[in-house]
Amino acid sequence: MNAFADVDRSGRGPELLRYLDDAHRGLSDPKNVMRAGLAVEPGQSVLDLGCGAxxxxxxxxxxxxxxxxxxxxxxxxxxxxxxxxNHGLAVRLVHADAHGLPFADEAFAGCRIERVLQHVRDPAAVLAEAHRVLRPGGGLAVLEPDWASLALASADTEAARLVAEAVGSHIPHRRIGRDLRRLLIQAGFTDVRTETELVVYSSVAELSHVISLERAAHVASTGAPIARERIEALLREQRALSESGAFHATFQRCVIAWARRPE
Incomplete structure (x- = not known):
């Protein structure tokens, strides 16, 4: 089950809130980059679409x-x-579905969407709504992962590929990071630019803060075209590489895109 697609019905609210607290700390650098690139002036209105915690x-x-x-x-x-x-700040919150925002056309100078499009029913429809509520010339900033980008160094390249392909398999749009430019252009945005944060991991423990190899291996071993024993051997290999300092994995943790609604 993809708990973030329906937090209230998941029964995992406290757990998901703790995850967002950890993610806020772990993603502080890309969040700062995203915020700076939005370039909304003080006093102007900004919509945080999918504001989370x-x-x-x-x-x-x-x-x-x-x-x-x-x-x-x-x-x-x-x-x-x-x-x-708790911070003594103004509270402007709305309970709404991102596919149909309860705001007038051209209501905001800026909009940010962070790790939301991967979970929604129709990312294109959400971006169309963001386009609608932005003023002409208004800026949009989007941050999403590319769960399909994990690459593992392994002697068994086929087993490694199957495990990597299982990462984020429960997420509706696991490849959303690589689709951002296309989706933004198709939604009518201009001046689209992107940055990608490619992270290199040197241990299984380090990677586990973002991706569980054990969970991915379990998914991959269900109905896999290769023997379950090869998947289990891959896990043993990866742990041994990690212990010896030879582990290597890469992952596009953040794809950040900025765009504007045309004047």
Whole structure:
């Protein structure tokens, strides 16, 4: 089950909130890059579409922007409300589906979407809504992973490929990072530019903060065209490489895209 697609019904609200706290710390650098590239002036309104636990609402409000948060989860909106209140900041929160935003056309100077499109039913429809509520010349910033980008160094390249392909298999749009430019252009945005953060991991433990090889191996071994024993051997190999200092994996953890609604 993809818990982030329906947080309130998942029954995992506290766990998901802790995950977002950890992710906020772990992704501080790309978040800063994303925010700086949005280039919304103090006093202007910014929509955080899929605001989650409100970490970025605090950052935007503290920098003088008028931040509005939208989320489909009551659990997340309550966490955002408490976070903003604890910082003595304005609370502007709306419970809504990203596919149909309850805002007038051209209502915002900027919009940010972080790790949301991978979970929604129709990313193109969400981007169309973001385009609608942005003013002409308004800026959009999007950050998504590319779960399909994991690459493992292994003597068994086929087993490594199958395990990598199982990463994020429960996520509706696991390749969304590599699709951002196309989706933004098709939604009518211009001045599209992207940056990719390729992370190199040198141990299984380091990678496990983002990706569980054990979970991916379990998924890959179900109905795999190669023997389960090869998948298990791959896991043993990867642990041995990690212990000896020879482990190597790469992953496009963040693809950041910026765009504008045409004047």
């Amino acid at each position: 409100g970490h970025e609402l605090v950052e935007l409000e503290s920098a003088g922007r008028r931040a509005f948060g939208v989320d489909s989860s009551s659990v997340m909106l309550e966490a955002s409300r408490l976070r903003l209140q």
